[in-house]
Amino acid sequence: MKIIKDKKIVEDTWTFVADDAPLADGDIVVTLDRWQAEKDRLLNHAGNLGIRLEPDQDIAEIAADLDKFQLIELNFPVFTDGRNFSQARRLRKHYHYNGEIRATGNFLRDQLFYLYRVGFDSMSPAYDENLEEAIPRLDDFSVTYQQSTR
Amino acid sequence: MYQYNQDDQTILEERVAQFREQTQRFLQGKLPEDQFRALRLMNGLYIQTHAPMLRVAVPYGLLSAKQLRKLAHIARTYDKGYAHISTRQNVQYNWPQLEKVPEILEQLASVQMHAIQTSGNCLRNTTTDPLAGVCKDEIEDPRPYCEIIRQWSTFHPEFAYLPRKFKIAVSGAGTDRAATQLHDIGIHLVANEQGEIGFRILAGGGLGRTPVIGKTIRPFLEKKHLLSYLEAILRIYNLHGRRDNKYKARIKILVKETGVDKFTEMVEAEWLRIKDHMELSDQRIEQIKSYFAPPAYEPDADQDSSFGIHLQQNSDFAAWVKFNTREHRIPGYRAVFVSLKAPDSPPGDISAEQLDAIATLAEQYSFGEVRSTHRQNLLFADVKQADLYALWQQLDQIKLATANIGTATDMICCPGLDFCSLANAGSIGIAREINEALDDLDYVHDLGEININMSGCMNGCAHQSVGHIGILGVDKKGAEWYQITLGGCSENQAAIGQRLGPAVAKDRITTAISDILEVYVEKRHDQEKFLDTVKRLGIDPFKERVYENN
Numbered sequence: 001m002k003i004i005k006d007k008k009i010v011e012d013t014w015t016f017v018a019d020d021a022p023l024a025d026g027d028i029v030v031t032l033d034r035w036q037a038e039k040d041r042l043l044n045h046a047g048n049l050g051i052r053l054e055p056d057q058d059i060a061e062i063a064a065d066l067d068k069f070q071l072i073e074l075n076f077p078v079f080t081d082g083r084n085f086s087q088a089r090r091l092r093k094h095y096h097y098n099g100e101i102r103a104t105g106n107f108l109r110d111q112l113f114y115l116y117r118v119g120f121d122s123m124s125p126a127y128d129e130n131l132e133e134a135i136p137r138l139d140d141f142s143v144t145y146q147q148s149t150r
Numbered sequence: 151m152y153q154y155n156q157d158d159q160t161i162l163e164e165r166v167a168q169f170r171e172q173t174q175r176f177l178q179g180k181l182p183e184d185q186f187r188a189l190r191l192m193n194g195l196y197i198q199t200h201a202p203m204l205r206v207a208v209p210y211g212l213l214s215a216k217q218l219r220k221l222a223h224i225a226r227t228y229d230k231g232y233a234h235i236s237t238r239q240n241v242q243y244n245w246p247q248l249e250k251v252p253e254i255l256e257q258l259a260s261v262q263m264h265a266i267q268t269s270g271n272c273l274r275n276t277t278t279d280p281l282a283g284v285c286k287d288e289i290e291d292p293r294p295y296c297e298i299i300r301q302w303s304t305f306h307p308e309f310a311y312l313p314r315k316f317k318i319a320v321s322g323a324g325t326d327r328a329a330t331q332l333h334d335i336g337i338h339l340v341a342n343e344q345g346e347i348g349f350r351i352l353a354g355g356g357l358g359r360t361p362v363i364g365k366t367i368r369p370f371l372e373k374k375h376l377l378s379y380l381e382a383i384l385r386i387y388n389l390h391g392r393r394d395n396k397y398k399a400r401i402k403i404l405v406k407e408t409g410v411d412k413f414t415e416m417v418e419a420e421w422l423r424i425k426d427h428m429e430l431s432d433q434r435i436e437q438i439k440s441y442f443a444p445p446a447y448e449p450d451a452d453q454d455s456s457f458g459i460h461l462q463q464n465s466d467f468a469a470w471v472k473f474n475t476r477e478h479r480i481p482g483y484r485a486v487f488v489s490l491k492a493p494d495s496p497p498g499d500i501s502a503e504q505l506d507a508i509a510t511l512a513e514q515y516s517f518g519e520v521r522s523t524h525r526q527n528l529l530f531a532d533v534k535q536a537d538l539y540a541l542w543q544q545l546d547q548i549k550l551a552t553a554n555i556g557t558a559t560d561m562i563c564c565p566g567l568d569f570c571s572l573a574n575a576g577s578i579g580i581a582r583e584i585n586e587a588l589d590d591l592d593y594v595h596d597l598g599e600i601n602i603n604m605s606g607c608m609n610g611c612a613h614q615s616v617g618h619i620g621i622l623g624v625d626k627k628g629a630e631w632y633q634i635t636l637g638g639c640s641e642n643q644a645a646i647g648q649r650l651g652p653a654v655a656k657d658r659i660t661t662a663i664s665d666i667l668e669v670y671v672e673k674r675h676d677q678e679k680f681l682d683t684v685k686r687l688g689i690d691p692f693k694e695r696v697y698e699n700n
C-alpha cells in the first residue's frame with residue numbers, strides 16, 4: 001500500500017496488527033491496549049515496533065516507553081477531531097520524540113499542510129485517496145505566522 | 151492601522167487559491183458536502199435560507215476608506231446592493247452565489263481583506279473596544295495586541311479543528327466595552343503594583359445556550375508571555391474540551407466541569423513548559439505598535455468656537471452630539487458613531503451607496519479610517535469639533551444620523567427568520583415594530599441608555615442574554631414566540647438577564663416592551679438609568695405589567 005512520507009509517495013513497510021490477530025513478521029504497529037497487555041512479548045519482536053494511539057489516549061501513558069517505538073500512529077476517527085494536532089505537537093516538543101509520526105484514519109487532504117507543520121512525517125488515509133492529487137496540499141502556504149514544530 | 155507586508159499578502163493570495171480549489175472540487179462532486187461544509191465554514195461561508203452567507207473579517211473592527219469602497223463594490227456586484235455589520239464587528243453578505251465566492255475573496259484580498267476563520271470550530275476574529283486609542287479611560291491601546299493575536303491565530307496549524315468556535319476579546323480601558331467577560335478568552339490591559347502594564351486573563355465566558363461570565367485565571371501576565379499563555383489555554387482546550395456534544399463543547403463547559411482551579415493549574419503547567427520558547431520581544435511589540443501611532447491631530451482643534459454656536463442654535467444637532475458622539479482623549483476632537491439603526495432599515499444593514507459615502511466622509515473628516523462596533527454601528531474615531539456640524543448634515547442626508555446610539559432603538563438584532571436557517575422566529579420585523587412604537591425621538595431620548603438585544607434562536611448571535619432587555623425567539627408548535635429577559639449587561643458589571651416569565655406571542659411582544667419601558671418611566675428615580683431601576687426593583691413590577699393582560 002502507498003502512503004505519503006516526507007512529502008513523497010512511498011510503499012508502506014509497516015503492518016498494523018489488529019488486537020485479535022496474531023502478530024505478523026516484520027515491522028508491526030499495535031494498539032495501546034495490546035502494548036499494555038503484551039509488553040514483554042512485543043519487546044522481543046524481531047522487527048521494528050510501532051504504536052497506534054486514538055485521540056483520547058494520553059501520551060503520558062507511554063512516555064517512559066517512547067524509545068521502544070520507531071513509529072507512532074495518531075489515528076483520526078473523524079477529520080473534525082483536532083486533538084491529534086496537539087498530540088503530535090506534544091510528542092515532538094514536550095517528549096522530544098524523534099521517530100516517525102503518522103496520521104492514519106479519516107483526515108482530509110485539506111489538512112495535510114497543518115499535519116506536516118505540527119510534526120507528522122507520514123500520512124496514511126483509511127479511505128481510497130488519490131495521493132498524487134493530495135501531495136501538493138502539503139504546501140498550501142509558502143509563508144506562515146507561527147513557529148513550526150520542525 | 152496595520153499595513154500588510156509581502157508575507158501577509160502572500161498568505162491571503164494562497165488562501166484564495168486554496169479555497170478556489172476546494173470549491174471546484176465540491177462543485178465537481180469530488181468533495182462530499184460534510185467535508186466541504188467544515189472547509190467553507192472556516193472561510194465564513196454558510197448555507198442559509200435563500201443563499202449562502204459570506205462573513206468577511208474586519209480584524210478588531212478597523213476599516214480603511216479603500217476597504218469600504220471595496221465592500222460597496224462587492225455589495226453591488228455580488229449581493230443585492232447592501233451589506234450587514236455583525237455583532238462581532240464583521241461584515242456579512244446575504245446573497246452571494248457559491249460559484250462566485252472565490253472571485254469575491256480575490257477582490258477582498260486586493261484590499262488586504264478576507265473571510266479567514268470567520269466561522270467554524272476555530273479561532274475567530276479577535277474583537278476589541280470600538281473606542282480603542284481614543285477614549286479617555288484607556289490604560290493602553292489594545293489594538294497592537296489584537297494584531298499580534300490576529301497573526302498568531304491565522305492558520306494556526308494546531309488549533310484549526312477545535313471542539314467548538316473560539317472567541318477572544320481585548321480591552322484596554324477602565325470600562326469594558328468589548329464584553330471581555332463573555333468571551334472564551336477575555337484579555338484586559340492592567341497595571342500591576344509596580345506600575346507595569348500587562349494582561350489580566352479571563353477564560354470560560356460565553357453566550358449562546360448557556361451564558362457564563364468568564365473567570366480570571368491569571369491576574370497579571372507580562373506582555374512578553376501573551377502568545378505562550380494563549381497557546382497553553384488553547385492546547386488544554388483542544389485536548390480536553392468535550393467533543394461528544396456540540397452544546398457542551400465550548401471552553402466554558404470545560405472550565406465549569408473541570409473546576410476553575412484545576413483548569414488554571416493545567417494551563418499553568420502547560421504554559422511553564424512552553425513560555426521560554428515563545429516570548430514576544432519588546433522590539434516586536436514596538437514594531438506592531440508603530441502601526442497604531444496616533445494620527446496627526448491638530449494641536450489647536452479645541453480653539454474652534456463654531457461648534458458651541460451650532461450646539462446652541464440647533465437642538466437636533468445638539469441631540470445628535472449628545473447621543474452619537476463620545477469624548478476623545480485629545481481636546482477638540484470627538485468620536486462619532488454612525489447609526490445603522492434608522493427606524494425603517496434592518497439593524498446593522500448598510501447600502502453600497504452609504505458605504506461609498508462613508509469612505510469619502512472618513513477621508514474628509516477622520517484620517518481615512520472607520521470602525522465597526524459590536525452594537526452593529528460604525529464609528530469615526532477622530533473628528534475635529536469644528537467638523538461635526540458639517541459631518542452631521544452629510545450623515546443626515548444619507549440617513550445615518552439617527553440620534554439614537556445607546557438608546558432603546560439602537561437595538562442589536564440577528565438576521566433571524568428572514569435569512570438564518572437556524573432561526574425559530576423573526577427578529578428584523580420585531581425590531582421594525584418596536585421602532586414604530588418608539589417613533590417619538592424625544593421619548594427615546596428621555597428613556598436614555600437601554601440596550602435591547604434580540605436573537606432569533608438559542609444560539610444568541612445578538613447576545614440577548616446580556617441585553618438590558620433581551621428578546622429571544624422561540625418556536626411554540628410552529629408559531630413564533632418571544633422570551634423576554636431583563637437586567638443583562640456586558641460591561642464591567644457583566645450579568646446574565648433574568649427571565650421575565652413565559653414567552654409572549656408575536657402580536658404581544660412589542661406591547662410587552664412598551665409596557666416595560668412605561669414601568670421604568672413611572673418608577674425611576676431622577677436620573678436613574680433603566681438598568682439601575684431594574685437592579686433596584688427586581689423584575690416583579692415589570693412582570694406584573696407585562697402579564698396582567700395575558
Ligand code: SF4
Binds near residue numbers: 571573608609
Ligand atoms: S441567533 Fe439564531 S436565528 Fe439569529 S442569526 Fe444566530 S443562529 Fe440565526
